[in-house]
Amino acid sequence: MTVFEWDSQELILYESLFMAPTGLCSLMFSICYIRFNFDKKIPVRIALLLGLSLFIFFFIATFPWPFISSTIPYAHPKNETAYFKQSEAAAALLQFNETGELVGCNIAYKWCETTPRINLPIFYISTILVLGIGIPLFAISLDIIYSTVLGPIKQGVLQGLFSSSGDIINIFGPIIVT
Template sequence: MSSVAGPMMTVMYAFTGRKVVLIMAIAQVIVRSVALVLVQMFFLCRLGRFVSCRVLFIFSNSVVIIGYIITYPFPFSSNPMQPFNETTRTGCSSQIYSCCDTQLAVNIIPFVVIMIITNSFALPSAALSLDTIYSKMIGKIDQDLIQSVFVIAVDIIQIIGPIYGAEVFSSVGLNLIHIINGSVYILGTIVWLMAWRWIRPY
């Protein structure tokens, strides 16, 4: 989360490094606390027995999609990015970013709130529900290989994600990131709905 959001705040809102660190620290505390409670509810309180994992997964995906829509820099909810300040070394420099004159920055409050909600609830609950479903599907066989593949996939995403986000943001701005990521989640949701009856027993 902090690997991309922090630098974006410095560029879009001209926040100083100290302010970004403070915002991200508070956000991380909230995110980790909520995520920890969610995991405990799944494994200690057996939340998966009371909440349908296939419903939770699609609900979590929907939250992420709505988050991308809310934080998309529409003209009515956004402002121009802050110009580069030589003194504080913050803001958008046209020498580095080609989109400084055209890119809008959504209001910081929904940006941070959505970031916290998606990272503390939506993404962890989607991962937990997906993990629960495929664990039930493969049954009592050795799950080490599947779990390893799952962990490796997550690690690859965490490595490639910030690089992809930084490169796209530097080249064309935030809009395309929202469109690409939102489209991926919409596609995933459609595939999930297509398999709805098939995964019903799990």
């Protein structure tokens, strides 16, 4: 929201529009993985490294590199002049009397003045690739490794525990860390 100067409604709209290509990419990748027997053609450890490489690509592509010229604008009313200096934005907000939603970076954050903006097309293309290919590749490869470790036993309960423990970590991990 901050970097792209979106209000709440725009954020929900644009993020939901990109969920469809991400889901389709994930579905197509999973179908291709099964149909073309990628598990027999690509060793599982190599597949994990490929998934990790996609995540590293995402962080490199979306990193706010210092050579990017535009910075994050400070909070301002939607479709009005954006200020890129903290002092100018603070002075402009003193004159703002409406109760509408502001877009941009919070005035209290000095770092917005020097932090480069992320390119929107690069952000979404890399997000679709990582969420649509990287996560399914990781999930399939980890399931294969786990089933190999378990060996030739009935694996239903243990696979269910493995899957649910990942979900529990996704729910409580951020709460514990913060």
